[in-house]
Amino acid sequence: MSQNPEDTNVGFPPSWRWPASSSSITTNAEQVKSILIVNKLRTKPVIDTIDSFLVHLRTHYPHVKVFHEDRPDIPQGVEMWRPGQGAQKIHLVITLGGDGTILHASSLFKVGAVPPVLSFSMGTLGFLLPFHVDDFSKALESVFQGKATVLYRMRLSCAFSDKDGNSIGNKGEDWQVMNEVALHRGSSPHLNTIDAFVDGQHLTEAVSDGLIVSTPTGSTAYSLSAGGPIVHPSLSALVLTPICPRSLSFRPLVFPASSSITLRIGERSRAPAGVSMDGQASHILNPGESVTVRSSLHPIPCINRSSISDPAFDAQGEGAGPGKEDDWVRDINNLLQYNATFRSKALLRHSRS
The missing domain is CATH 3.40.50.10330 (Probable inorganic polyphosphate/atp-NAD kinase; domain 1)
Structure with missing residues (x-):
């Protein structure tokens, strides 16, 4: 758009x-x-x-x-x-x-x-x-x-409903979340049973420790630890990641940002679900209650590091000029050690010389 x-x-x-x-x-x-x-x-x-x-x-x-x-x-x-x-x-x-x-x-x-x-x-x-x-x-x-140039990081809009579909919590206002919404079994020894709906259509009944709906930004946070994909933050997408699912065939899914994902605690669930948003506890959902997650209309414009890159690097053929370098590519390599090999730094220095 x-x-x-x-x-x-x-x-x-x-x-x-x-x-x-x-x-x-x-x-x-x-x-x-x-x-x-x-x-x-x-x-x-x-x-x-x-x-x-x-x-x-x-x-x-x-x-x-x-x-x-x-x-x-x-x-x-x-x-x-x-x-x-x-x-x-x-x-x-x-x-x-x-x-x-x-x-x-x-x-x-x-x-x-x-x-x-x-x-x-x-x-x-x-x-x-x-x-x-x-x-x-x-x-x-x-x-x-x-x-300065900015990267518009997508946020999630989250609304909670009771068994009858009436809004609960937050005085009718949707919560705005930058990383993820996570439903989890908390201190209960039992697995959650959660029905997942996409645009009103039943997707699956998930029996697991919980489910995560994340933004592309949040794909490198809790979702990544649970086995979810790494998604570039410039994309508009919703990531659904299970937490320790009972089924071996339950794999993470990526949906377009136009989708609406509803997670409803199943009537047969032996445990309520705790809800955390960006790592902060917010709700307890009992059987029949649900949360609906959509793309927010209000992303966060984050100023890029490459905005103040030294143009001299570009002139020397090293890196990109201001506003062109992808900070994310650098970060998944430097901070997350993406696809890092087992070769020691000493061997790498020797091979370069």
């Missing part, structure tokens, strides 16, 4: 359509008027980094308002921000932490469009966090000069 020209500006556009996988952001210093900082627990490295950020922003972008979510450890000199209706509009989100930090940032925007997210790795894995924190001045300059 093509992108609405009105939707390319940073901030909250009037409406979103599913955009192209990578697109230039038409940003400049006048358009970015507010920044929300989302960080992990305030350890000393995080505190020092936030202080450096604030000094840099006040020196180079004094017109920008800086917000922080409502927490007891809010930094000095920033304004408090609370999500929900009537919240101050945010034009750029900066995250400092691990992959869990960007998942938390996603959860702050449950309704409507999500501002572009500039993520800095200060955690363990950092698969979703493209920038090293030492590059923050260069990354900010890229955004304010309109040179």
Whole structure:
């Protein structure tokens, strides 16, 4: 689907359509008027980094308002921000932490469009966090000069229903999930029995430890550990992965993003199902209750590391120029060690020489 020209500006556009996988952001210093900082627990490295950020922003972008979510450890000199209706509009989100930090940032925007997210790795894995924190001045300059490109990471919209099909939980609003929705047997010693429906058609009765519905982004998280496929995040797809199924023929499936997947706890299930969304427990579903998962209308625009790549590398024939390199390809090799051989690094160095 093509992108609405009105939707390319940073901030909250009037409406979103599913955009192209990578697109230039038409940003400049006048358009970015507010920044929300989302960080992990305030350890000393995080505190020092936030202080450096604030000094840099006040020196180079004094017109920008800086917000922080409502927490007891809010930094000095920033304004408090609370999500929900009537919240101050945010034009750029900066995250400092691990992959869990960007998942938390996603959860702050449950309704409507999500501002572009500039993520800095200060955690363990950092698969979703493209920038090293030492590059923050260069990354900010890229955004304010309109040179940044984004990858629109798909989210899931999740709605819960009781036995009669009536909405339950979350006050009628759909949950927005970036990685996955997982149904699991929790502490029960019994397997779940879950009926899976695709676009209203019964697909299968799954007897297993649970089922996962993930986005392409989430395909490298819990779904991957359960044996699911690795899916490029620019694709629009839903991944259904069983957790320890009783049947040997139950294999993961990939559906188009236009599909609607309903998981209903079977009446014969010997255990209720716990529901976790992006790793956070949310519901307990009893027999007859269900969750319906669809593609959200509001993806997350994540700013690419390749936005600030050095053009000199391209001139030397090494790598790609700014905005062209695929961060994901690099990450599945460097972070996930995709198809890594058993040869030692010493042997590899010897063979190259």
